[in-house]
Amino acid sequence: MPVGFVMMCHTALDRAAQVARYWAQSDAPVVIHVDARVPRAAFRQLQDDLADLGNVSFCRRFKCDWGTWSLVAAAQAGAEKMLERHPEVSHVFLASGACLPLRPVAELNAYLDRRPWTDFIESVTTADVGWTVGGLDIERFTLHFPFSWKKRRKLFDRYVNLQRRLGLRRHIPDGLVPHLGSQWWCLTRATLSAILTDPDRPVHDRYFRRVWIPDESYFQTLVRLYGTSIESRSLTLSKFDYQGKPHVFYDDHLQLLRRSDCFVARKIWPQADRLYKTFLAPRAPSLAHTEPDPTKIDRLFSKAVERRLKGRAGLYMQSRFPRKDRENGKTCAQYSIFHGFADIFENFDSWLSKQVTARVHGHIFGPERVEFAGGETLYNGCLTDSVALRDYNPRAFLTNMIWNARGERQCFMFSPRDNQECNWFTATDPNAQISVITGAWAVPLFHSARPFHEVRREAARLQKVEQAHLDILRSMYVKARVRIWTMADFIENPMEPLQTIIDELSPRTARRLTEAPRLVDLTGFGQFLQNLKNQGMQPRLMGDFPMGEDPRPATGRRGRPYLVR
Amino acid sequence: MKTMDGPRDLRAVLKMRDLRAALKMRRRRQRLLWRALRARHALHPVADRTAAIAPGDILAFACLRNEAVRLPHFLAHYRRLGVRHFLVVDNDSTDTTRALLADQPDVSLWHTAAGYKAARFGLDWTTWLQIRHGHGHWCLTLDADEILIYPYWETRPLPALTEWLDAEGRPSFAAMMLDLYPRGPLEAQTYSPGDDPFAVLSWYDAGNYTIVRRAPMDNLWIQGGVRSRVLLDAPRRGPTLTKLPLVRWNRRFVYVNSAHAALPPRLNRVYDDQGGEAPSGLLLHTKFLPQIVQRSAEEKARRQHFADADAFAAYYDRLIASPDLWCPASTRLGGWRSLEARGLMSRGGWI
Numbered sequence: 001m002p003v004g005f006v007m008m009c010h011t012a013l014d015r016a017a018q019v020a021r022y023w024a025q026s027d028a029p030v031v032i033h034v035d036a037r038v039p040r041a042a043f044r045q046l047q048d049d050l051a052d053l054g055n056v057s058f059c060r061r062f063k064c065d066w067g068t069w070s071l072v073a074a075a076q077a078g079a080e081k082m083l084e085r086h087p088e089v090s091h092v093f094l095a096s097g098a099c100l101p102l103r104p105v106a107e108l109n110a111y112l113d114r115r116p117w118t119d120f121i122e123s124v125t126t127a128d129v130g131w132t133v134g135g136l137d138i139e140r141f142t143l144h145f146p147f148s149w150k151k152r153r154k155l156f157d158r159y160v161n162l163q164r165r166l167g168l169r170r171h172i173p174d175g176l177v178p179h180l181g182s183q184w185w186c187l188t189r190a191t192l193s194a195i196l197t198d199p200d201r202p203v204h205d206r207y208f209r210r211v212w213i214p215d216e217s218y219f220q221t222l223v224r225l226y227g228t229s230i231e232s233r234s235l236t237l238s239k240f241d242y243q244g245k246p247h248v249f250y251d252d253h254l255q256l257l258r259r260s261d262c263f264v265a266r267k268i269w270p271q272a273d274r275l276y277k278t279f280l281a282p283r284a285p286s287l288a289h290t291e292p293d294p295t296k297i298d299r300l301f302s303k304a305v306e307r308r309l310k311g312r313a314g315l316y317m318q319s320r321f322p323r324k325d326r327e328n329g330k331t332c333a334q335y336s337i338f339h340g341f342a343d344i345f346e347n348f349d350s351w352l353s354k355q356v357t358a359r360v361h362g363h364i365f366g367p368e369r370v371e372f373a374g375g376e377t378l379y380n381g382c383l384t385d386s387v388a389l390r391d392y393n394p395r396a397f398l399t400n401m402i403w404n405a406r407g408e409r410q411c412f413m414f415s416p417r418d419n420q421e422c423n424w425f426t427a428t429d430p431n432a433q434i435s436v437i438t439g440a441w442a443v444p445l446f447h448s449a450r451p452f453h454e455v456r457r458e459a460a461r462l463q464k465v466e467q468a469h470l471d472i473l474r475s476m477y478v479k480a481r482v483r484i485w486t487m488a489d490f491i492e493n494p495m496e497p498l499q500t501i502i503d504e505l506s507p508r509t510a511r512r513l514t515e516a517p518r519l520v521d522l523t524g525f526g527q528f529l530q531n532l533k534n535q536g537m538q539p540r541l542m543g544d545f546p547m548g549e550d551p552r553p554a555t556g557r558r559g560r561p562y563l564v565r
Numbered sequence: 566m567k568t569m570d571g572p573r574d575l576r577a578v579l580k581m582r583d584l585r586a587a588l589k590m591r592r593r594r595q596r597l598l599w600r601a602l603r604a605r606h607a608l609h610p611v612a613d614r615t616a617a618i619a620p621g622d623i624l625a626f627a628c629l630r631n632e633a634v635r636l637p638h639f640l641a642h643y644r645r646l647g648v649r650h651f652l653v654v655d656n657d658s659t660d661t662t663r664a665l666l667a668d669q670p671d672v673s674l675w676h677t678a679a680g681y682k683a684a685r686f687g688l689d690w691t692t693w694l695q696i697r698h699g700h701g702h703w704c705l706t707l708d709a710d711e712i713l714i715y716p717y718w719e720t721r722p723l724p725a726l727t728e729w730l731d732a733e734g735r736p737s738f739a740a741m742m743l744d745l746y747p748r749g750p751l752e753a754q755t756y757s758p759g760d761d762p763f764a765v766l767s768w769y770d771a772g773n774y775t776i777v778r779r780a781p782m783d784n785l786w787i788q789g790g791v792r793s794r795v796l797l798d799a800p801r802r803g804p805t806l807t808k809l810p811l812v813r814w815n816r817r818f819v820y821v822n823s824a825h826a827a828l829p830p831r832l833n834r835v836y837d838d839q840g841g842e843a844p845s846g847l848l849l850h851t852k853f854l855p856q857i858v859q860r861s862a863e864e865k866a867r868r869q870h871f872a873d874a875d876a877f878a879a880y881y882d883r884l885i886a887s888p889d890l891w892c893p894a895s896t897r898l899g900g901w902r903s904l905e906a907r908g909l910m911s912r913g914g915w916i
Contacts, residue, residue: 239916245732247916252720269725301916308914311842315908316776318741318807319836319845321785328840378894381772384794392800393775403908404772 002028003108003186004089006078008071009097010035010064012270013042016097017049020056022280026105029055029086033074036061057085066150071183071215072208079192090116093186098267099236100249100275106285108235108263112186114289119191119227120235122181123220136160140212141178142169149212173200173207181220184236184266187227194226195219237262237294239301242309247301251275256300262292314403314431316396330425331402336411336433336505337426339469340440343415344487345517349373355513356506358409364401365394365418380404394421402431409505416441416465427472432480434473435501439487439542441466443520446528456535466541488543491519586781594828597685597819601692604684608654608693611674612667615652615698622649623723625705626694628687630656632709633665634856637759639709640669646713647722648705652698654690656681681869688820699814703727706810706824707848712762713740713810714901715846716912723811729915730844731813737827738811739835740846742804743909744791745769745898746853746890753887754855762851763898770794771896771907774806784826784833791890796883802876808848809835837913844913847904858887 005023009016009032020030032050034043043061050056059081062074075094082092091112101108112118126137136143143163147155172178187195198204204222208214223230237260239247246267249257251274257265258278268275311320313329322328342348342363353360353373362371370385372378377385381404383397390397402410426432441462445455473482481504485497499513526545533539618624625648632639640651650671655663657678666674675694681687695704703723705713715726715738730738745766747754754765774789785807793803807825812818812832820827827833837843865881868874896907904910 241914243733248725248729250717250721250725252717269721269728271722271724304912304914304916307842307912309841311837311840312908315842317774317845317908317911318739318776318785318787319843319911319913320841321776321778321836321838322840323838326838326840378892380894381896382770382791382794382892382894383773388798389773389789389793389800392803393777396775400772400774 002089003091003093003105003112004029004031004082004086005093005095006030006059006075006082007032007095007097007099008035008064008074008078009033009046010038012097013038013046014049015268015270015276017046018276018280019095019097019100020050021053022101023105024050024053024056027055028105028109029082029089030057031078031082031085032056032058033078034058034061035074036063055086057081065148067213067215069209069214072218075215075219076196080196083189083193083196090189091186092189092192093235093264094184095236095264096184096266098270099184099264100266100268100279101264102237102257102260102279103263104283104285110285110289111263115229115231117188117190118229118231119185119187119223120231120233121185121187121220121223121227122234123179123223123230123232124181126178126180136212137180138178139164140180140217141172143212144168144170144210145212170207170210173203175225176204176207176221177224178217179220179224180217181232182234182236182238183215183219184234184238184264185219185223186235187219187223191223191227195222198222198225235263235292237265237292237297238267239297242305249275254278256297260292260294260297261290262294314399316399316403329431330429331399331431332406333402334409334431334433335402336409336435336501337414338411338435339414340437340487341435341517342413343440343443344437344491344520344522346520348517349413351515351517352411355502356409356411358411358505359405361410361412363415363418364397364412365390365414365420365422367417367419370397371413391419391421394419395425398422398425411505416462416469420465420469423469423472426480427475427482428477428479430479430481433501433504434480434482435497436470436473436482436484437487437490438466438470438484439463439539442487442529442532442539442542443522443525446522446525447520452531452535456532456537459532459539460537463537463539463541470541486541486543488545491522494519590781590828590830593821594817594819597688597692597821597828598696598817600685601689601696601819604689605693605697607677607679607684608675608690609677611655611663611676612672613675614670614673615650617671618650618698618702620701623647623703623705623727624649624699625651625707626653626691626699627651627707627709628654628656628681628691629658629662629709630681631658631660631662631860633658633661634756634758634854635709635762635851636662636665638762639712640672641759642712643705643707644671645722646718647724652691652694654687654694656687682872686823686870688823692819695814695818696816700816702814703730704812704814706812706820710851710854711742711808711810711848712851713846713848714904714910715740716844716901716905716910716915718846718901726915727811727813730811733914735835735844736813737809737832737835738844738846740808740810740848741774741787741909742790742806742808742848742850743769743904744804744850744852746791746895748889748891748895750887750889751853751884752855752858756854756856762854763849765855766851766853767898768891768895769898770894771909775800775803778838779826782821782826782828782830782833784830785836792880794892795888795890796880798879809833810848811846842911842913844915845910847901847910849898853890857884861885 005028024030059077062070064070079092149156208218241247248267248269250269251272310328314332349360349362359373361373364370370390445459529539529545625643652673653666655676666672684690746768747765756765770790774787776785776787779786787806788803793800797803805825809827810824861881861884864870871877
């Protein structure tokens with residue numbers, strides 16, 4: 001028992017003719033509906049093109065507008081003609097002029113022969129559909145829609161709102177439970193003729209004439225009255241984007257379409273020569289009864305939709321430049337900032353790079369140059385060590401650096417001497433791990449040979465800068481993982497905080513630290529702080545350093561690496 | 566109700582400000598259109614084949630000078646993409662450019678000897694041609710050293726893209742300029758007309774671009790790349806890489822500054838600011854073919870390419886010295902998918 005195709009055409013009639021010919025020559029009768037807007041000459045041309053095929057006919061033409069009753073009327077006319085003219089047809093398949101058969105008709109016939117009473121139509125109750133775009137589901141059935149959504153959007157929206165406010169509701173005819181679904185279906189002769197010859201059909205038609213987008217609900221609702229065995233899925237592979245517009249298939253989708261094992265796909269780009277040539281070439285039907293399996297395509301499409309809507313976290317580029325707080329990830333990967341560590345430990349960066357699997361940079365925001373790991377002058381993505389280029393847009397520099405090094409964690413040193421412009425950005429970035437030793441900036445000053453009045457002025461400046469940074473790090477907006485110690489506290493017991501930071505940095509390779517970084521010489525540091533005080537400056541951020549007692553770790557001699565256990 | 570007054574006043578002020586900005590941009594657009602209208606007198610038709618333009622054809626507009634070396638590949642590339650007609654202004658070429666173009670069946674050619682800089686770097690001329698011939702068409706506005714690629718460009722011609730953009734309701738398409746360079750000194754390379762330029766120019770800077778959004782036109786200002794890295798001293802002078810080469814043209818549209826930004830401002834909204842990715846392509850920039858070295862000497866003297874020509878003397882001097890722009894961090898040019906993976910372009914929901 002062959003399947004019959006009802007084709008709804010309005011553009012690319014040459015392609016529609018090709019497909020109709022393919023079906024007709026495979027002994028599947030075809031009824032074509034051509035939009036009444038198509039010029040007479042083009043329609044005549046289509047008729048002439050298919051004149052040699054006895055099982056192709058044309059039904060009454062309607063002027064079709066998107067989302068209106070005319071589409072249902074056209075489908076009804078086509079289906080009526082099919083049932084009347086071809087009594088041998090057991091299933092009717094509704095297709096469009098942009099559809100392309102992916103498998104031979106014989107395979108579809110065999111598939112349907114094994115399911116003689118099954119209606120293939122997506123039919124979902126309004127409460128369960130998640131895909132209605134525009135937020136209208138049950139309201140499609142209960143409101144009035146006198147204005148075109150495509151041409152008079154504002155009026156459409158306002159009238160919907162007005163009806164909601166006034167509580168206007170249409171009465172749904174008794175016995176109907178609104179269902180929605182794809183407008184491309186394949187119904188059995190029994191179900192279809194029951195729908196079309198129902199004595200209540202005038203009632204149904206009158207009601208659906210005023211429903212919004214009835215082509216997605218007329219057959220989908222009525223099939224629930226008559227269908228004996230409903231498979232709620234469409235045999236037509238048809239994907240919609242997040243705005244509800246159908247996706248188009250191109251030549252490069254050939255393999256994807258082939259592997260989907262679907263019977264029919266839409267929409268096909270009319271110029272996709274390779275698709276039409278491949279799928280309309282005569283082929284022997286395969287005997288393996290493969291089920292259609294669109295999951296691969298589904299996955300690809302949902303990935304693309306996600307890319308379109310959410311984008312790649314941490315990427316700033318010509319077509320993705322999110323406003324503040326819309327970033328979906330300010331940076332693309334986790335990174336660590338070590339504030340003050342390099343001032344109190346000798347060669348802290350080389351020590352750190354031995355402990356963790358990460359790229360450890362120096363002060364990348366340093367005032368003289370960008371201190372990339374290993375003293376490099378160039379880094380991934382052609383970032384250079386030029387301060388001018390970095391300071392032109394420090395934020396872009398940071399996000400570029402993290403993006404360019406995707407797959408490798410980045411660590412860098414920081415201090416109040418550095419460019420401070422990214423402080424808010426890093427503090428509010430959940431990818432940042434910020435560890436701060438406050439007051440450590442005083443150590444290089446303590447070691448410097450500069451005149452004391454300069455040192456004093458610089459100390460006051462750095463303290464102010466660091467205080468501003470600390471205010472940010474203690475604000476309620478912080479999203480980064482922030483840890484703050486005073487220098488005095490840290491020096492007293494450095495191993496525990498270091499262990500915590502490093503465990504967090506590489507959780508999978510957690511191991512005990514065996515070697516501490518070497519502390520710089522701090523003999524006389526307490527006196528130095530006292531001198532600053534004596535000059536009228538108040539060093540607040542270092543913690544408690546009593547004069548005379550030089551700071552040193554709780555165990556081991558000053559300046560010597562020590563072992564824990 | 567008293568508490569409501571504050572914000573409402575502020576809103577009214579903001580609205581007024583928006584309105585004022587919009588009016589200002591409108592006046593600017595009208596002024597530019599008027600300039601273009603005046604500029605038509607400078608154009609003299611050499612070969613006018615515009616009668617062959619059919620509705621729906623994709624058109625390419627270009628203003629160029631002495632590009633005989635690049636043109637064969639340029640024309641071949643865009644013909645392959647499905648450009649149906651080229652409308653070209655020849656700014657007084659002294660090589661074989663004019664003869665070459667006049668012989669092409671799908672090129673309409675105009676000649677002018679007027680100043681390039683005075684004509685807004687040629688934009689007044691192309692804007693006039695767009696008013697006259699571009700209305701309702703998807704129009705490419707290009708330089709001879711710009712090769713457009715977009716997602717799937719090898720398998721889907723431009724009409725596939727423009728039809729999709731139409732369906733998405735997008736009137737314009739972004740394609741940032743990507744400077745390509747050879748490995749080794751510029752002049753040590755060889756390139757002859759018709760060759761694939763990317764056999765020579767096969768390296769680029771992948772991740773050193775900076776972006777800011779600019780009011781009031783809402784356009785992005787992308788800078789950076791190899792020119793900022795090697796050739797320029799002040800990052801502020803870095804080349805503007807933002808481009809909107811493909812627009813569904815209306816005779817009321819204008820480009821403001823090369824094809825970097827356009828009016829009305831909605832044409833500049835080619836990016837997503839809510840975190841998503843809009844579609845975009847790239848203009849592969851073939852500027853650094855070996856001929857650039859000799860040409861730089863010439864351009865330095867002509868002073869037609871920058872508003873503040875003196876500031877770019879050092880830039881030309883560096884180019885004249887035939888530098889090696891390659892560095893160990895450079896990335897080798899791959900297909901569009903690798904460029905997309907590096908975050909330089911995006912298919913933005915086009916599957």
